Amino acid sequence: MINVAILGHGVVGSGVAEVLRRNAASIAHKAGQEIAIRRILDLREFPELPYADLFTKNFDEILQDPEIQIVVETMGGLHPAYDYVKSCLLAGKSVVTSNKELVAAKGDELLAIAKDNNLNFLFEASVGGGIPILRPIDQCLAANEVYEIAGILNGTTNFMLTKMAEEGMPFADALALAQELGYAERDPSADIEGHDSCRKICILASLAFGRHVYPSQVYTQGISAITPMDVRYAAVWGGVIKLIGIARKREDGRLHALVAPMLLPGSSLLADVNDVFNGIMVRGDAIGDVVFYGRGAGKLPTASAVVADVIDEVKHLKARKYQFWEPGSEDYVVDYREGETAMLLRLHCADTEAVFAQVQQLFGEVQRLHADGETAQELAFVTPVMPEGKIDEQLAALTDATVVSRIRVADF
Numbered sequence: 001m002i003n004v005a006i007l008g009h010g011v012v013g014s015g016v017a018e019v020l021r022r023n024a025a026s027i028a029h030k031a032g033q034e035i036a037i038r039r040i041l042d043l044r045e046f047p048e049l050p051y052a053d054l055f056t057k058n059f060d061e062i063l064q065d066p067e068i069q070i071v072v073e074t075m076g077g078l079h080p081a082y083d084y085v086k087s088c089l090l091a092g093k094s095v096v097t098s099n100k101e102l103v104a105a106k107g108d109e110l111l112a113i114a115k116d117n118n119l120n121f122l123f124e125a126s127v128g129g130g131i132p133i134l135r136p137i138d139q140c141l142a143a144n145e146v147y148e149i150a151g152i153l154n155g156t157t158n159f160m161l162t163k164m165a166e167e168g169m170p171f172a173d174a175l176a177l178a179q180e181l182g183y184a185e186r187d188p189s190a191d192i193e194g195h196d197s198c199r200k201i202c203i204l205a206s207l208a209f210g211r212h213v214y215p216s217q218v219y220t221q222g223i224s225a226i227t228p229m230d231v232r233y234a235a236v237w238g239g240v241i242k243l244i245g246i247a248r249k250r251e252d253g254r255l256h257a258l259v260a261p262m263l264l265p266g267s268s269l270l271a272d273v274n275d276v277f278n279g280i281m282v283r284g285d286a287i288g289d290v291v292f293y294g295r296g297a298g299k300l301p302t303a304s305a306v307v308a309d310v311i312d313e314v315k316h317l318k319a320r321k322y323q324f325w326e327p328g329s330e331d332y333v334v335d336y337r338e339g340e341t342a343m344l345l346r347l348h349c350a351d352t353e354a355v356f357a358q359v360q361q362l363f364g365e366v367q368r369l370h371a372d373g374e375t376a377q378e379l380a381f382v383t384p385v386m387p388e389g390k391i392d393e394q395l396a397a398l399t400d401a402t403v404v405s406r407i408r409v410a411d412f
Contacts, residue, residue, distance in 0.1 A: 001033060001034040001035070001036055002031070002033060002034070002035050002036070002069055002070060002314050002317070003036055003037075003038040003065075003067045003068050003069060003070075004020075004035060004036070004037055004038065004068065004069070004070040004071065004072055004310060005037070005038055005039040005040070005041065005062040005065075005068045005070075005071050005072065006037060006039075006040045006041070006071075006072045006074065007041045007059075007062070007071060007072065007073045007074060007075050007081070007084055008041065008042060008073070008074040008075035008076070009040050009041075009042040009044070009046065009055070010074065010075075010076070011299050011302075012074040012076075012098050012125070012299065012302050012303060012306065013040070013042070013072075013074035013075075014299070015299040015300050015302060015303030015306075016072055016074060016303045016306050016307060017037060017040065017051065018300070018303065019300065019303045019304065019307045020035060020037055020307060020310075021037070021051070023307075027307065027311060030311055031310075031311045031314040031315060032314065032315065033314065035310065035311075035314060037051065037054055038054070038065065038067060038068050039054055039055075039056050039061060039062050039065065039068065040054045040055050040056070041055075041056055041057070041058075041059055041062060042055055042057070043057055059080075059084060059087075062088075063087055063088065063091055064091075068093060069093060069094065069317065070093065070094050070095070070096065070310060070313050070314070071084075071085075071088045071093050071094070071095050071096075072095075072096045072097070072306060072310060073085050073095060073096070073097040073098075073099055073102070074097070074098050074099070074306065075099065076098075076099055076101065077099070077101060077102075078101050078102060078105055078106075081097075081099050081101075081102050082102055082105075082106050085097060085102065085110060085121075086106075086109075086110065086113065089110065089113045089114055089117060089119055089121065090113065090117070092117060092119065093119070094114070094119045094120040094121070094122075094313045094317070095110075095114070095119075095120075095121050095122075096122050096123070096306055096309040096310050096313060097121075097122075097123045097125075097126065098123070098125035098126055098302055098305070098306050099123070099126060100126040100127065100196070100199040100200055100203060101199055102126075103123045103126045103199075103203050104126075104198075104199035104200075104202040104203055104214075104215050105199075105214070105215065107123075107203065107206060107212060107325070108206070108212035108325060108326065108327045108328070109327075111323065111324050111325065112324075114320075115320070115324055118320050119320060120312075120313045120316055120320055120321050120323075121323075122309040122312060122313060122321070122323065123203070123309070124305045124306075124308060124309050125302045125303075125305035125306045125309070126200070126203055127153070127200045127203050127204055127280075128153070128200075128278050128280060128292065128294070128296050128305075129155075129278070129294075129295055129296045129297045129298060129301045129302045129305065130294060130295060130298070130300075130301025130302060130304045130305050131278060131280070131292050131293070131294040131295070131296060131301075131305075132292065132305070133204070133280055133292045134203070134204075134207055135312075136282075136290075136292070137204070137207055137208050137282060138207060138323055141282065141284055141287060141290070143286060144284030144285055144286045144287050145284060145285040145286075146208045146209070146249075146282060146283065146284045147248065147249045147283055147284070147285065148246070148247070148248045148249065148281075148282075148283040148412075149201070149204045149205060149208055149246070149247050149280065149281070149282050149283070150244055150245070150246040150247075150248075150270070150280075150281050150283075150410070150412055151200075151201070151204070151244065151245055151246075151270070151278065151279060151280035151281060152242050152243065152244065152270055152273050152277075152278050152279045152280075153196070153197040153200040153201060153243075153245045153278060153280065153296065154191055154194075154196050154197045154200075154243060154278070154296070155183065155275075155276035155277065155278055155295065155296045155297050156178055156183045156184045156188065156191040156192070156196075156276070157191055157192060157194075157197075157222070157223050157243045158242065158243065158273065158274065158275065158276065158277065158278070159174075159178055159183050159275050159276045160174035160175060160177075160178055160184075160192075160223065161174075161223060161226070161231075161240075161241055161242060161243065161261075162274040162275050163177060164226065164228060164231050164241075165231050165234075165235070165240055165241070166274075168228055168231075169228075170227070170228055171223070171224065171226060171227065175188060175192065183276055191222075192222045192223055192224050193220070193222035193224065194220040194221055194222040194223075194243065194259040194260070195215070195220060195222075197220075197243060197244075197245040197259045198215050198218050198220045198245065198259045199215055200245060201213075201218065201245030201246065201247055201257060201259060202214065202215050202218060202257075204245075204247065204280070205247035205255060205257055206325045206328075207323075207325060208247070208282070209247070209249055209255060209325075210325050210326060211325055211326045211327070211328050211329075211332055212325055212326065212327050212328035213247065213255065213257060213328055213332070213333060214328055217257070217328070217330075217332070217333040218257045218258060218259060218333065219257075219258040219259070219260070219336035220258070220259040220260075221258075221259065221260040221261065222243070222261075223241075223243050223261050225405060226241060226261055226405075226407075227405070228373075229346070229371065229373060229374065229378075230344075230346070230405055230407060232371040232372060232373060233344060233346065233369050233371045233380050234263050234344070234407075235371075236369050236370065236371045237263065237344065237367070237369055237382060238265060238266050239263045239264050239265045239266055239268075239271065239409075240263075240264055240266070240271050241261050241262070241263055241264075241407060242261070242262060242264050242270060242271075242273070243259070243260070243261055243262075244259070244260065244261070244262040244264075244270075244410060245257075245258075245259045246258060246259075246262075246410075248339075250334065254331065254332055254333065254334050255332060255333045255334065256333075256334055256336070256338065256339045257333050257336075258336045258339070260408055261407055261408075262407065262408045262409065262410040263344050263407050263408065263409045263410065264410045264412075265409075265410070268410060268412055269281055269289060269291045269412070270291070270412070273293060276295060276296070276297070277293065277294065277295060277296065278293070278294065278295070278296030279291055279292070279293045280292045280293075281412060283412075289412075335389075336388065337387065337388045337389035337392065338387060338388070338389065339387070339388055340385050340386060340387050340388070341385060341386075341388055341391075341408045341409060341411075342382055342383050342384060342385045342386075342408075342409035342411075343382070343383045343388075343391055343406055343407065343408055343409060344369075344380070344381075344382050344405075344406070344407040344408075344409060345380065345381055345382075345383060345395070345403065345405070345406050346378065346379070346380045346403070346404040346405045346406075347359075347378075347379040347380075347398070347401040347402065347403060347404060348377050348378065348379075348401065348402045348404050349377060349379055349400055349401040349402070350377060350400065351400065352376070352377065352378070352379045354400070355379055355398065355400060355401045356368065356379055356381075358398055358399065358401075359379070359381060359398070362394040362397055362398065363381075363383050363384065363386075363394055364384055365384060366381040366382060366383055366384065367381060367382040368380070368381045369381060369382065378404075379401070382409060385411075388408075391406075
């Protein structure tokens with residue numbers, strides 16, 4: 001029998017306990033032996049639960065218990081999760097986590113500790129909830145040279161953008177509805193400002209390309225500035241706006257990575273990923289484009305991925321799985337302005353025709369757009385593909401115009 005401890009009994013932690021208990025027989029069959037919960041760490045008390053006697057408020061009870069071989073961390077946040085996970089690995093316990101903030105910030109260090117101690121540190125649930133994505137990249141697509149990953153990585157913002165596109169909702173109304181339905185937190189900043197997606201693309205890129213990508217290296221822009229007019233222009237162009245995290249390997253071995261709202265053509269494999277669903281596209285030299293799709297969050301979908309990692313660790317207690325990446329470096333991720341893109345631009349100007357003449361001189365052939373609700377002072381167009389830094393230079397050269405919004409156009 002293998003004993004596990006769970007750190008945290010919130011949404012995910014309680015889901016893990018539920019799945020381990022409810023599916024105990026089938027899990028034992030798949031793992032090759034019984035898996036039992038020995039301790040659950042939480043500052044709260046749950047006297048109504050049938051396993052109330054398993055709770056402790058003292059982390060040392062778990063750390064110093066030689067019978068506990070695997071620790072599941074579902075607390076979230078960087079501290080104290082980082083200290084607890086590091087201590088468990090140093091004490092000879094394998095760890096499973098669903099904590100994207102932890103893996104994105106400290107994954108390289110924790111993987112190195114696990115490797116040095118012949119242990120496993122697995123984190124499938126940190127990206128995509130219950131969608132299998134990390135294991136397929138690491139194993140099923142291992143023969144490929146992966147050169148790009150792009151995805152809709154946050155269900156909250158995707159739900160909001162879907163409502164804005166399909167029902168014409170303003171941003172504030174879409175956010176209020178997401179909060180009412182429990183999709184968005186009371187403080188939604190991690191979702192709507194792109195930080196959640198940033199952590200996830202960092203994990204995906206680190207695993208796919210073999211070197212750690214730190215969140216501070218990835219330019220991140222959320223959706224709080226997206227308006228119904230942006231959505232209308234996107235529809236006129238023939239596409240939809242999605243919050244995308246993308247990492248692309250360059251010929252020099254460095255990465256171009258960012259998180260931002262992007263205009264996807266209607267033909268994109270990700271264009272029809274709506275509501276709270278996630279979609280992640282992986283591009284490899286042998287397989288081509290592969291898309292992973294499903295619910296990216298939720299109690300039981302995330303718990304499913306966590307427990308799958310626990311089963312995997314039980315199978316590899318004596319023979320460590322090789323999952324590892326090297327530390328990153330300051331120059332590994334290039335300035336986002338070096339990336340090439342087309343861009344949907346909206347300008348406010350008194351004389352649209354005069355400004356459009358300037359635009360054509362500066363950008364060359366552009367696609368001008370008109371949408372319902374635009375004012376006489378509105379000028380919208382899509383630029384040709386060019387380095388983003390060049391777009392900045394051309395916009396700076398424009399006179400008598402103010403940039404209202406700028407949305408990158410995806411090429412997938």
